[in-house]
Amino acid sequence: MGAGQVMLAGVGGVDAAMRTVVLASADAGLRQRLRRSLTDLRWQVREASGGAEAMAQLEASRPEALLVDSWLPDLEVGEFAGQVRMMYPAMEMLRVDGGVDGGARSPRRNELLHALREAQSAPLNDTAAWKAAPVSVPRIAARAPAVAKNFDQEAARRALSVLLGGDEPLRQESVAGNALQDNVLLPEMVGSSESMRELARLIRLVAPRSTTVLIEGETGTGKEVVARALHRLSERAGKPFAVLNCAAIPEALLEAELFGHARGAFTGAVQSRTGRIEAAHGGTLFLDEIGEMPMALQAKMLRFLECGELQRVGDNETVRVDVRVIAATHQPLQQRSEERTFRLDLYHRLAVFPVEVPALRDRMEDIGALAEHFLEKMGQEMPRKRLSVEAEAKLHEHHWPGNVRELMHVLERGAILSGDRMEIGAEEIRYRRATRD
Missing domain, CATH: 3.40.50.2300 (Response regulator)
Structure with a gap:
């Protein structure tokens, strides 16, 4: 024995x-x-x-x-x-x-x-x-x-x-001497470039905590994917993940959408409504395009981040909420705060742990893996297609100002243009036309 x-x-x-x-x-x-x-x-x-x-x-x-x-x-x-x-x-x-x-x-x-x-x-x-x-x-x-x-x-x-x-x-x-490194990628992260491995490492470090995270990066880089990864790897994973795009809601309605409102608080408020913050109680609130939040509302958001209490529009009572806040922006918030177009105190409160999502042009070695990922997803709704060698080479020649989102759209366009053929050729890889005079 x-x-x-x-x-x-x-x-x-x-x-x-x-x-x-x-x-x-x-x-x-x-x-x-x-x-x-x-x-x-x-x-x-x-x-x-x-x-x-x-x-x-x-x-x-x-x-x-x-x-x-x-x-x-x-x-x-x-x-x-x-x-x-x-x-x-x-x-x-x-x-x-x-x-x-x-x-x-x-x-x-x-x-x-x-x-x-x-x-x-x-x-x-x-x-x-x-x-x-x-x-x-x-x-x-x-x-x-x-x-x-x-x-x-x-x-x-x-x-x-x-x-x-x-x-x-x-x-x-x-x-001893054989420990694995902490730069293995997350399931949601596609690509093996050094910048993506570093991003995955940072996500793993901060995800288990309730620390406020500011995700910075150009439009189309996948900031919401990062936010969802942070939520999935946290102790709040089984709780709500609420999303609010600050640029998509009119300024007059943004406060009520975020903090909720009492009945009769304003014209049309026929009943009380819970805001996105309360809806995310116990979970995570993702504030996309935080740079678009009006200055007046930024002060109220800062107070919530500092004390965890909110006040619905038209209500005198305060409500205590347990929410982790993750914000994202494509704007240089630090520069804007120095220019006084964004509150400096709110910037520092949001950027407790900043992470930056790299632009696609800075990780061109990931294009092949990303293309395979998107073609695989598209293959769930249409016949699975592949890229020709020439088509993939053409993808590597582009500058990708629209980042990963642009790549996804180019591939979808190519899949449609290729018709019944199972292979997407270089002639089907088409980018957006230059702006007309």
């Missing part, structure tokens, strides 16, 4: 201990179905909703097998799997799609594969499809209900520290 078996034999016997499996998936419905199938086969199931939590469960239980989903909210699956193989070479690791992810072979592999097939074929009821990436996910160290009493938050924190290149070892004898 090996050392691991001796250690595990103390509670419930060797067989009971060795029939433990860790299930790592952000999909609660999938975990529920797999747990039911595996429990019927007399497996002890330890659940984890993310990679860091899975590492803590592996350290605590030394299981016979690990079942890992194709997407994790906090860590890139390939990097996570590589680290697990290095740390636990004697453990079987299977993907939820039934694939074998290297490593040792469990003597009960057929039972695990049977449970996976059964979970995939089970009725979904009111849960999301098991293959779909969840819209919202728990934070890195969130506890799954079935393992709340077993999950060690400190162990998860140490595990994440190792996986993201921290100094504190989880198992120093196994991972």
Whole structure:
């Protein structure tokens, strides 16, 4: 009997201990179905909703097998799997799609594969499809209900520290000098350029906190994608994500839209209405184009950020709201604040943690990956098309003033112009005409 078996034999016997499996998936419905199938086969199931939590469960239980989903909210699956193989070479690791992810072979592999097939074929009821990436996910160290009493938050924190290149070892004898870097990309981020890796690193650092974030970048770079990534990786992921575009609402209505209003507060206010801030209680409020917010309203916004209280239009009572604010702008707010066209105190309150989304022309090496991503999405509604070599080369010659949004539109235009052909040629890559005199 090996050392691991001796250690595990103390509670419930060797067989009971060795029939433990860790299930790592952000999909609660999938975990529920797999747990039911595996429990019927007399497996002890330890659940984890993310990679860091899975590492803590592996350290605590030394299981016979690990079942890992194709997407994790906090860590890139390939990097996570590589680290697990290095740390636990004697453990079987299977993907939820039934694939074998290297490593040792469990003597009960057929039972695990049977449970996976059964979970995939089970009725979904009111849960999301098991293959779909969840819209919202728990934070890195969130506890799954079935393992709340077993999950060690400190162990998860140490595990994440190792996986993201921290100094504190989880198992120093196994991972010293081999810690993974924290620049792996997020599922929403397409491209592997250095600037995108740095952006992903910053997002991972600040997402678990309630710190106010200011996202800066040109129009069309994907600032809302960054905001949603911050929300998805935070402890507020299961709460509302409210969006307000400050440039899209008339100045006269913006205050009521943001803070809400009481009945009779102004002409047409026939009933009270909750504002976007209150609607986001417990979650995240994304203020897009914050630079367009009128100066008079900026003072009221500053007060809310400082004390967490708001007052509806036409109401004397104050309401306390717990909301994380993420703002975005394509304008140079620091310069505008120095010119006194934007409140300096509000700028500093918003820019507690500024992040900048790079322009597409500054990460041209990502064009190929972005094009594939958009063509894949378009392939859900029309036949999947591909780019010719000449077409892709033409994409690299453009300056992209409209950034990623412009690329998406150019590809959609090309897909339409190519008609029934499955390949988009260089002649179908057309940019907007120059302005006529």
